[in-house]
Structure formats: C-alpha cells, structure tokens
Amino acid sequence: MHYQNRKYPFRTPPELMGEGRGRYPVAIIGAGPIGMAMAIDLALHGIRSVILDDNNMVSVGSRAICWAKRTLEIFDRLGIGDRMLEKGVTWKVGRLFHGKEEVYNFDLLPDDAHKMPAFVNLQQYYVEEYLVDRIADFPDLIDLRWLNKVTGEEITDDGVALHVKTSEGNYWLSADYVLACDGCKSQIRQRMGLAFEGQTFEEHFLITDVEMPEPPFESETPERWFWFKPPFHSGQSALLHKQPDNIYRIDLQLGPDTDPTEEAKPEQVIPRVKQIIGDRDFKIDWVSVYSFTCAMLEKFVHGRIIFVGDSAHVVSPFGARGGNGGIQDVDNLGWKLAAVLKGEAEPALLESYDEERRHGARENIKNSARATNFMTPKSKMEAMFRDAVLNLASDLPFARRLVNSGRLSFPCSLEGFTLQSPHTAPRGLAPGTPCPDAPLEDGWLLNQLGKEFILLTIGARAKALAPSGVKSLHFENSPGVIAQYGDDMIYLIRPDQHIAAAFEAGTDSKAIERALVRATGSLALETAI
Amino acid sequence: MSQNLDLRDRLHPHGDDFYELLMAAHDGLEFDQSAALNARLVLILANEVGDINSLTAAIERAAAS
Ligand SMILES: Cc1cc2nc3c(=O)[nH]c(=O)nc-3n(C[C@H](O)[C@H](O)[C@H](O)COP(=O)(O)OP(=O)(O)OC[C@H]3O[C@@H](n4cnc5c(N)ncnc54)[C@H](O)[C@@H]3O)c2cc1C
Numbered sequence: 001m002h003y004q005n006r007k008y009p010f011r012t013p014p015e016l017m018g019e020g021r022g023r024y025p026v027a028i029i030g031a032g033p034i035g036m037a038m039a040i041d042l043a044l045h046g047i048r049s050v051i052l053d054d055n056n057m058v059s060v061g062s063r064a065i066c067w068a069k070r071t072l073e074i075f076d077r078l079g080i081g082d083r084m085l086e087k088g089v090t091w092k093v094g095r096l097f098h099g100k101e102e103v104y105n106f107d108l109l110p111d112d113a114h115k116m117p118a119f120v121n122l123q124q125y126y127v128e129e130y131l132v133d134r135i136a137d138f139p140d141l142i143d144l145r146w147l148n149k150v151t152g153e154e155i156t157d158d159g160v161a162l163h164v165k166t167s168e169g170n171y172w173l174s175a176d177y178v179l180a181c182d183g184c185k186s187q188i189r190q191r192m193g194l195a196f197e198g199q200t201f202e203e204h205f206l207i208t209d210v211e212m213p214e215p216p217f218e219s220e221t222p223e224r225w226f227w228f229k230p231p232f233h234s235g236q237s238a239l240l241h242k243q244p245d246n247i248y249r250i251d252l253q254l255g256p257d258t259d260p261t262e263e264a265k266p267e268q269v270i271p272r273v274k275q276i277i278g279d280r281d282f283k284i285d286w287v288s289v290y291s292f293t294c295a296m297l298e299k300f301v302h303g304r305i306i307f308v309g310d311s312a313h314v315v316s317p318f319g320a321r322g323g324n325g326g327i328q329d330v331d332n333l334g335w336k337l338a339a340v341l342k343g344e345a346e347p348a349l350l351e352s353y354d355e356e357r358r359h360g361a362r363e364n365i366k367n368s369a370r371a372t373n374f375m376t377p378k379s380k381m382e383a384m385f386r387d388a389v390l391n392l393a394s395d396l397p398f399a400r401r402l403v404n405s406g407r408l409s410f411p412c413s414l415e416g417f418t419l420q421s422p423h424t425a426p427r428g429l430a431p432g433t434p435c436p437d438a439p440l441e442d443g444w445l446l447n448q449l450g451k452e453f454i455l456l457t458i459g460a461r462a463k464a465l466a467p468s469g470v471k472s473l474h475f476e477n478s479p480g481v482i483a484q485y486g487d488d489m490i491y492l493i494r495p496d497q498h499i500a501a502a503f504e505a506g507t508d509s510k511a512i513e514r515a516l517v518r519a520t521g522s523l524a525l526e527t528a529i
Numbered sequence: 530m531s532q533n534l535d536l537r538d539r540l541h542p543h544g545d546d547f548y549e550l551l552m553a554a555h556d557g558l559e560f561d562q563s564a565a566l567n568a569r570l571v572l573i574l575a576n577e578v579g580d581i582n583s584l585t586a587a588i589e590r591a592a593a594s
Contacts, residue, residue, distance in 0.1 A: 370548070381567075382555065385555075389548075396590075398537075398538040401540070401544050402545075404545065
C-alpha cells in the first residue's frame with residue numbers, strides 16, 4: 001500500500017502497575033474516527049476520558065473518503081479542519097454518464113460565504129492520523145490505550161465497570177459513562193442483546209484504489225465520474241473519484257449473480273481499470289469487496305452506556321453518510337455529556353441526544369436507501385423509470401434533480417424537538433437549523449460559535465442581555481452575517497452550533513431565559529420561571 | 530421543443546419523495562399491471578394539468594426521446 005500505517009505502542013496501563021482500579025468520568029470503547037473525535041470534544045469541555053482500542057493502527061485500507069461540509073465544520077471546531085482542508089481534494093466538476101453517453105456535467109462553484117467547501121475527499125486513515133495527533137494536545141485529559149480490548153461490562157449503582165484484556169494481563173476500570181464507539185460489529189451491543197435490524201442489500205461492490213501519476217481528466221481540475229449502466233462491466237453503476245496522493249477510487253457495483261472473490265482477482269480488475277482510464281500508467285493500491293446493510297438501534301442511550309457512530313447505525317455508502325453521520329452524533333453528545341458530568345444539567349438532557357440523533361440516523365438511512373433503490377432497480381418497470389429519468393435529464397432540470405447517485409450528507413434540522421423553542425419569529429432562521437457560516441472582516445462566523453451557549457445579536461436594535469452563563473456575540477453592519485441570519489435578530493446558539501431559539505429584536509429577556517432553560521433540558525423548571 | 534413546456538423544476542424539493550411514492554405504487558405489480566397503473570396515472574395527471582397547450586408540449590417532448 002501507498003500509505004504506511006504507523007504502529008502505535010502498547011503502554012502498560014496504571015491498573016496493571018498496581019495502582020488499583022482506575023475511575024474515569026468517561027470510558028470510550030474504540031479509537032475509530034468517532035471514538036477519537038468524542039474524546040477531543042469532551043476534552044475541549046474539560047472532561048477527562050480513557051479510550052480503549054483493540055488494535056494499534058488507524059484504519060487499514062480504503063474506507064471513507066468523502067467528508068461533507070458540516071463534518072468539516074465540526075472537525076474545525078475540534079482542531080483538525082485546516083489539516084483536512086489542506087490535504088483533501090476538493091472536487092469541482094461532476095460528470096454523469098448513462099452507458100457511453102455523458103448525460104450532463106456540473107461545476108460546483110465554491111460558496112464564498114462559507115469557510116468549508118461542499119466536501120473534500122480524504123482517505124479515512126489520514127483523518128484518523130490527524131485525530132491521533134490532536135489527542136496528543138490533551139495529555140492530562142485523554143488517555144489513549146492501544147491494544148486494550150474490552151471484553152465485558154458490569155453495570156453498577158453509580159457507573160459502569162469495563163473488563164479489559166491486554167498482552168500483559170487483564171484488568172477492570174470504572175467509568176461514570178461508557179461510550180460504545182466500537183463500530184458496526186459492536187460486541188458490547190451484542191452482549192447487551194440489543195436488536196440491530198434493518199434492510200440488507202444483496203449487491204456487492206468492488207472497491208479499487210489505483211495510484212496514477214497523471215489524471216484521467218482533461219485538465220488538472222479534479223472530477224467525479226458516475227456511470228449508470230457503465231460500458232465496461234455488467235453491473236448497474238460505477239464511480240470514479242480522486243483522492244490525495246494521486247490515488248483514484250473506482251467503485252463498481254457487481255451484479256447479483258457475480259462471484260465477488262472472482263471479481264477481485266487482478267486479471268479481472270486490471271483490464272477493467274484500463275477500460276475506464278485508458279492507456280495510462282497505474283498501480284493497484286487496494287482492492288476489496290463489500291456489501292451493506294442499513295440498520296439502527298431502537299435506542300442509542302441505555303442508562304450509562306451510550307452508542308455513538310457505526311455501533312448505533314449503519315447505512316449504505318451512497319451519499320457518504322456513515323462517518324459523516326457519526327461525527328454529527330459526536331457534535332450532539334459532547335456538550336450534553338459534559339454538562340451532565342459537571343452537574344450543570346440533569347441526566348435527562350442525554351435523552352435529547354437519543355431523540356435528535358435517532359432522527360438524524362433515520363434521515364440518513366432514508367436517503368441512502370433511496371439512492372440504493374435508484375441505482376439498483378428491482379423490476380423492469382423500475383428500470384424503465386430510471387432510464388426515462390436519465391433520458392430526460394439531458395435537458396429538463398426537474399429530471400436532472402431526480403437522478404440519484406447518492407444525496408450528499410446534509411445536516412438535518414432539529415426543529416420541533418424538545419430542546420428547541422417553537423418557531424415564533426416571522427423571519428430569520430428557524431430553531432433547529434445548523435448555523436450557516438458567514439464571512440467576517442477577519443475570519444469566519446463559525447469559528448466564533450460553539451463550545452458554550454452563545455447569544456448572537458445582530459443589528460443596532462438587537463441589544464439583548466445574555467442570561468448568566470451565556471456568552472454574547474454582537475454584530476452590526478456585518479453584511480455577511482445579515483445575509484444569512486437577517487438584521488435586528490437575536491439567536492440562542494447551542495454549543496454544537498445549532499439554533500435553539502430565534503427572536504426579533506425587542507424580545508424581553510424572560511423569553512430568552514426560558515429558551516435557555518429549555519435548551520439545557522430542564523423543561524420541568526421552565527414553567528416555574 | 531414547444532415553448533409551452535414548463536422548464537422550471539416544479540417538483541423540488543419533493544422530487545425524491547415523489548419518486549419513492551411512485552416506486553412504492555408499482556411495488557409487487559406484474560409488468561402489465563404496472564403499465565396499466567401508468568396509463569391511469571397519466572390520465573389523472575393530464576386532468577390536473579388541464580391546459581391543452583401544456584399537454585401538447587409534454588406529449589411532443591416525451592415522444593421525441
Ligand atoms: C467502503 C466504505 C466506504 C465508506 N465511505 C464513506 C465515506 O465516503 N464517507 C463517510 O462518512 N463514511 C464512509 N464510510 C463509513 C465509515 O467508514 C464509518 O462510518 C466509520 O468508520 C465509523 O466510525 P466508527 O468510529 O464508528 O467505527 P470504526 O471506524 O469501525 O471504529 C471502531 C473501532 O473500535 C475498535 N474496537 C472494536 N471492538 C473493540 C473492543 N472490543 N475493544 C476495543 N476496541 C474495539 C476497532 O478496532 C476500531 O478501531 C465508508 C465505509 C466503507 C466500508
């Protein structure tokens with residue numbers, strides 16, 4: 001492989017040096033992207049955690065490559081956004097083919113109002129490597145233990161005890177909360193006997209990463225090519241994507257009656273790659289076959305054990321919603337768990353993670369299942385409709401929008417859930433909306449939001465007093481902010497950069513205080529104010 | 530193409546919802562049953578559109594493909 005995995009060392013944990021059973025506010029099972037991002041978010045709130053991982057490397061081989069705008073914004077808050085932007089490939093031109101014919105192409109123009117692009121392509125191993133590096137910035141708050149496998153748990157009155165296996169012996173540790181970030185095959189989920197049900201698709205996909213010094217495109221601009229009924233193999237679809245280091249991802253959907261192991265053999269793969277990219281020098285970097293399931297847990301919060309990322313939900317890869325969805329879980333849970341552990345909120349606040357992120361997971365599953373269905377018609381009539389859409393898409397915009405090769409992960413609105421105040425302001429952004437970025441004179445709005453509750457006031461008439469414990473941020477004559485948020489508006493912004501409440505200028509401070517009580521999960525108290 | 534065809538995307542933002550509904554309506558039908566469903570649907574939608582100039586343009590565009 002082109003990428004050389006660093007091997008991280010095993011270090012004898014204090015529990016095996018005679019220091020007795022350690023007690024941690026949070027124990028995280030799994031150092032995948034989700035577990036590591038979780039530890040960093042908690043550390044930014046001053047919460048100490050221990051991460052246990054059964055491996056000693058970041059993700060081996062090719063998995064996630066596509067990271068969406070909202071994910072990049074969250075990673076920016078966690079401190080690795082700039083590195084991802086610098087290394088990642090921001091593709092601009094997309095081409096869609098039906099057989100040999102190009103149906104249409106599009107140019108994704110950058111949005112000057114946002115720091116982050118629509119998404120970047122970056123191999124998962126780089127993202128994980130950056131997270132490992134970032135964790136080193138918190139030596140007192142994050143204890144990352146490689147080659148420590150969790151093999152059992154016991155629920156106690158005031159927490160959870162985990163049994164951990166290492167090459168030097170086994171030990172127990174205790175935690176107030178355990179975060180199960182142990183991936184789609186989560187063992188703790190299995191041990192707890194939790195149902196993980198959904199739709200399994202029969203299609204197999206063959207992933208090939210090739211290293212190629214010269215781009216197959218006409219210019220240096222990175223492109224994304226997607227085929228329905230590709231001319232070079234019998235399956236229904238194919239995708240070509242550029243990644244950093246001159247690596248290209250080729251994703252082939254295999255027909256239901258092909259033999260995946262046969263298809264993965266070099267004598268099958270190489271001629272096919274040549275048909276796609278022409279007569280160029282290339283090296284095969286990675287080949288794998290996968291199939292997928294769309295499934296989720298019925299509940300993500302089980303007392304003091306909370307499921308985050310792939311352990312809680314899995315989706316098909318179309319639209320790149322797996323890792324992107326998991327990072328939004330982290331964003332949603334971090335501040336809530338920190339507030340509960342600091343005694344600033346009741347444990348009931350965690351129920352809102354369950355409510356909001358199960359909604360997010362359902363949306364992700366719905367969208368990726370729709371894309372999968374469009375790409376794999378089940379009947380002759382479905383195939384006719386799919387072909388008719390592609391046929392009309394060359395000149396009719398409505399049909400172009402129906403073409404579904406994966407709807408890119410887009411954050412869902414949290415409007416209507418417990419923490420958000422009702423939408424009463426007649427203009428401006430609705431509560432539940434993820435805050436859009438906006439250009440400031442010297443930087444970006446989103447870099448000023450997050451971590452704590454913020455009262456964002458915009459315009460000379462919107463001078464409201466922030467409730468205690470809430471930071472205030474005021475803008476006047478700031479066209480970038482006004483364009484996104486409206487003038488003479490007041491917003492209560494959650495630590496995860498979502499709007500909790502929106503008011504027009506002149507609202508009374510009681511209304512703002514009530515919104516804050518609601519947004520911190522203390523609805524019962526609200527009536528008392 | 531006739532100038533009476535509305536080129537705007539009028540399904541947005543519900544295009545994916547519509548497509549899912551349409552596929553669900555066909556789910557489990559034999560091909561002939563599906564074709565009959567389409568015929569009924571075209572007639573109902575034509576009445577919803579109402580305007581004869583628009584319908585003429587739509588028929589021309591569909592036939593031209
Ligand atoms: C082919 C493919 C393409 C994809 N493309 C994209 C994409 O473009 N964009 C996107 O966002 N997502 C994509 N995904 C999904 C993405 O890879 C996952 O959603 C993501 O890795 C989930 O992260 P996680 O941390 O929850 O789980 P994982 O990455 O699976 O990490 C779990 C960790 O837990 C550890 N672990 C497991 N059991 C134990 C135990 N008992 N004790 C200690 N440690 C344990 C494992 O070693 C591992 O390190 C893709 C996935 C695949 C397979």
